[in-house]
Amino acid sequence: MKKHLTDGQLRAALDGELDDVETRHLESCADCQTRQRVLKAQVQRAAARLAFLAPASADPTPSAGSAWARFKREILTQKEISMYKRLFASPALRFGALAVLILALVVAFPTTRALASQLLDLFRIQQVTVLPVDFTGIQQLDGPISKQITQLISSSVTMTQKPGEAVEVADAAQAGKLTGYTVRLPQGLTPSSLLVMNASAFTFTIDRARAQGILDEAGHSDLVLPESVDGAEIYVNIPAVATADYGTCPKPRTDGSPDENGAGSPGRRYADCIIFTQLPSPVVNAPADVDVAQLAQIGLEFTGMSPDEAAAFTSTVDWTSTLVIPIPKNAATYQQVQVDGVTGTLIQRPSDDAPQFALLWVKNGIVYTISGLGSNSQQALDMANSLP
Amino acid sequence: MDKSSTHESIIGFMKLRRTAQTDRVSRDFEALFDLHWAAVYRLLCRLVGDPAEAEDLALEAFLRLHQRYPAPQEGFNTGGWLHRVATNLGLQSIRSFKRREHYELAAGRGAIERAASPQPAEIFDEEERRRLARQALTGMNPRQAQLLIMRHSGMPYKEIAAALHLSTASIGPLLLRAEREFEKRYQALTQETP
Numbered sequence: 302m303k304k305h306l307t308d309g310q311l312r313a314a315l316d317g318e319l320d321d322v323e324t325r326h327l328e329s330c331a332d333c334q335t336r337q338r339v340l341k342a343q344v345q346r347a348a349a350r351l352a353f354l355a356p357a358s359a360d361p362t363p364s365a366g367s368a369w370a371r372f373k374r375e376i377l378t379q380k381e382i383s384m385y386k387r388l389f390a391s392p393a394l395r396f397g398a399l400a401v402l403i404l405a406l407v408v409a410f411p412t413t414r415a416l417a418s419q420l421l422d423l424f425r426i427q428q429v430t431v432l433p434v435d436f437t438g439i440q441q442l443d444g445p446i447s448k449q450i451t452q453l454i455s456s457s458v459t460m461t462q463k464p465g466e467a468v469e470v471a472d473a474a475q476a477g478k479l480t481g482y483t484v485r486l487p488q489g490l491t492p493s494s495l496l497v498m499n500a501s502a503f504t505f506t507i508d509r510a511r512a513q514g515i516l517d518e519a520g521h522s523d524l525v526l527p528e529s530v531d532g533a534e535i536y537v538n539i540p541a542v543a544t545a546d547y548g549t550c551p552k553p554r555t556d557g558s559p560d561e562n563g564a565g566s567p568g569r570r571y572a573d574c575i576i577f578t579q580l581p582s583p584v585v586n587a588p589a590d591v592d593v594a595q596l597a598q599i600g601l602e603f604t605g606m607s608p609d610e611a612a613a614f615t616s617t618v619d620w621t622s623t624l625v626i627p628i629p630k631n632a633a634t635y636q637q638v639q640v641d642g643v644t645g646t647l648i649q650r651p652s653d654d655a656p657q658f659a660l661l662w663v664k665n666g667i668v669y670t671i672s673g674l675g676s677n678s679q680q681a682l683d684m685a686n687s688l689p
Numbered sequence: 690m691d692k693s694s695t696h697e698s699i700i701g702f703m704k705l706r707r708t709a710q711t712d713r714v715s716r717d718f719e720a721l722f723d724l725h726w727a728a729v730y731r732l733l734c735r736l737v738g739d740p741a742e743a744e745d746l747a748l749e750a751f752l753r754l755h756q757r758y759p760a761p762q763e764g765f766n767t768g769g770w771l772h773r774v775a776t777n778l779g780l781q782s783i784r785s786f787k788r789r790e791h792y793e794l795a796a797g798r799g800a801i802e803r804a805a806s807p808q809p810a811e812i813f814d815e816e817e818r819r820r821l822a823r824q825a826l827t828g829m830n831p832r833q834a835q836l837l838i839m840r841h842s843g844m845p846y847k848e849i850a851a852a853l854h855l856s857t858a859s860i861g862p863l864l865l866r867a868e869r870e871f872e873k874r875y876q877a878l879t880q881e882t883p
Binding site: 307308309310311312313314315318319343344346347348350351353354355356360361363365367369371425473590 | 719722725726727730731732734735736738740744749751752775818819821822825837838840841842843846857859860861862863864865866869871872874883
C-alpha cells in the first residue's frame with residue numbers, strides 16, 4: 302500500500318482501532334510514523350485534560366436495586382397524566398396549566414351536562430373535587446398511545462384568542478387594571494415577579510373515530526364513545542391570569558418549550574419557589590347533545606376504574622360547577638382545609654427529592670392556586686390566610 | 690352461554706391479557722435497567738462530578754427510555770441510546786452556572802475527603818483543570834463533545850459509532866477534529882482565567 306494514512310487514520314491507530322492493512326502500512330512507513338508522533342503529543346494533551354472521564358475501579362455506584370426502587374416511584378409520577386404533572390412539577394408551563402387542566406377535563410372528564418338549550422355556559426368552577434386514581438394500571442399511557450393522544454389533542458384544538466406574552470407588572474393595583482378584576486396578594490411578602498397573562502380562548506372539536514381508535518388500540522374496545530359526540534365543538538374561554546412568584550422560580554414559557562435549565566431535579570433547582578395564581582373561572586360551552594355522564598364514565602374506566610366505581614363517582618358530581626382533579630392514588634394525598642374563609646383542597650405529593658404541594662380554592666368566582674416544591678405546605682396556608 | 694356472559698368473558702380475557710403483557714414489559718424493562726444502570730450512572734458521575742446530580746440525570750435518561758418502551762424497532766441499540774441521552778443531559782446540566790458552582794464545591798470537597806494525604810493546593814489545581822475541561826466541553830458542538838466524552842470514557846469506536854449513528858471509519862477523523870477544537874477552547878479559557 303503506497304498511499305499514506307490520513308491524520309484521522311493515524312488518530313485511530315493510537316487507539317488500536319485501525320484495520321490490519323492500514324496497521325501494516327503504518328508499521329513500515331517512516332513518514333506516517335513521524336506524523337503520528339506529532340499527533341500523539343496533541344492527543345495525549347487532550348487525554349490528560351479529560352482523564353477525569355476515564356472509568357476508575359473504585360467508582361462508588363448506588364445499587365441497581367435501590368435505583369430501580371426510586372425509578373419505579375418516578376414512573377408513578379410520570380404516569381400521572383399531564384394535568385397533574387403540569388400543575389405541580391412544571392411551573393414553567395403554569396400559564397398553560399389551567400388551559401391544559403380544562404382541556405384534559407374536556408377530554409377525560411367532560412364537564413358538561415345536556416341541558417335544554419342548544420348552547421349554554423355549562424361550566425363555571427364553583428368547587429373543586431379530588432379524585433384519587435390508580436394510574437399505574439394505564440401502561441398504555443406510555444409509548445405510542447401517549448403520542449396519539451397528544452396528536453389528537455393538538456390537531457383538535459383551534460386557538461381563537463391567543464394570550465400573548467406575559468406582562469410584568471409592579472403591583473396588585475396595576476395587575477387589577479390589566480386583568481379587569483381585583484388581584485389579591487398575600488400581605489407582608491414581596492413577590493419575586495408579578496405577571497399578567499391576557500385572556501385566551503380555544504375550540505376543541507371532537508374527532509370520534511380517532512378517539513375511539515385510541516381506546517381500541519389501548520385494549521379498551523369495551524368502551525364505546527357515543528356517535529353523538531362526533532364533530533361536537535367545545536368552546537373554552539380562559540380569563541386573564543395573574544401570577545405571583547415567590548423565591549427562585551423558572552421563567553414562564555407559553556410555547557411549551559423546555560425549561561432552559563432542563564436537566565436535573567426541579568426540586569433542587571427551585572426549592573424555594575412558590576407560585577400563586579388567580580383567575581376568574583374559565584367557562585366551557587358545549588352542545589346540549591353531548592352526554593356528559595356517559596363520557597365521564599368512559600374517561601374514568603379508561604383510567605382503570607371499575608364500571609361500578611365510575612358510575613358511583615359520576616353520580617356524585619355536579620359536572621356543571623365542579624373542577625375534578627384526578628390525583629395519583631399511590632403518589633399523592635389530599636385533604637380539605639379551611640382557607641381564606643372557604644373550604645379549599647390541599648394536595649401533596651411526598652417525595653425524597655422533590656416533594657410538591659398545591660392548594661386550591663374558589664372564592665367569589667375566582668379560582669386561586671398556590672403551588673410549590675418542598676414539603677412545607679403550611680406556607681401556602683399562611684399565604685392564603687394573609688390575603689386582604 | 691348467553692350473549693352477555695360471552696361478552697363479559699371476552700372483556701375479562703382481554704383485561705387478563707393486558708395485565709400479563711404489562712407484567713412482561715415491566716420485567717423486561719427492569720432487566721434492561723439492571724444491565725445498563727451502573728455504566729450510565731458512572732459515566733454521568735464522572736462527567737458532572739456530583740453523585741446526587743448524576744443519579745438524578747441517570748434516572749431521567751431511563752425515564753426517557755421508558756417513554757419509548759417497548760423498543761421502537763427491532764435491533765434498537767439501547768446502550769448506545771442511553772449513553773447519547775445521558776451525555777446530552779450531563780452537558781445540559783453542566784451548562785447551568787448555578788449548578789456548576791455546586792458541583793465544583795461538592796467535587797472539591799469530595800476529593801479532599803478522599804485524598805490519602807491531603808494537599809489542598811494540588812487538589813484545588815486539579816479541580817480547576819476539571820472545571821475548565823467541563824466548561825470547554827459545554828462550549829463545543831454537542832456532537833463533538835459527546836464523541837470526546839464517550840471515547841475518553843473508554844468506549845470502543847464501534848460502540849461510539851452505533852450510539853451516534855456514524856460509521857466506524859469516521860470516528861478517528863472526527864475524534865481528532867474534536868480534540869483539536871477542545872484544546873483550542875481549553876487554551877482560550879486558560880488565558881481568560883487569571
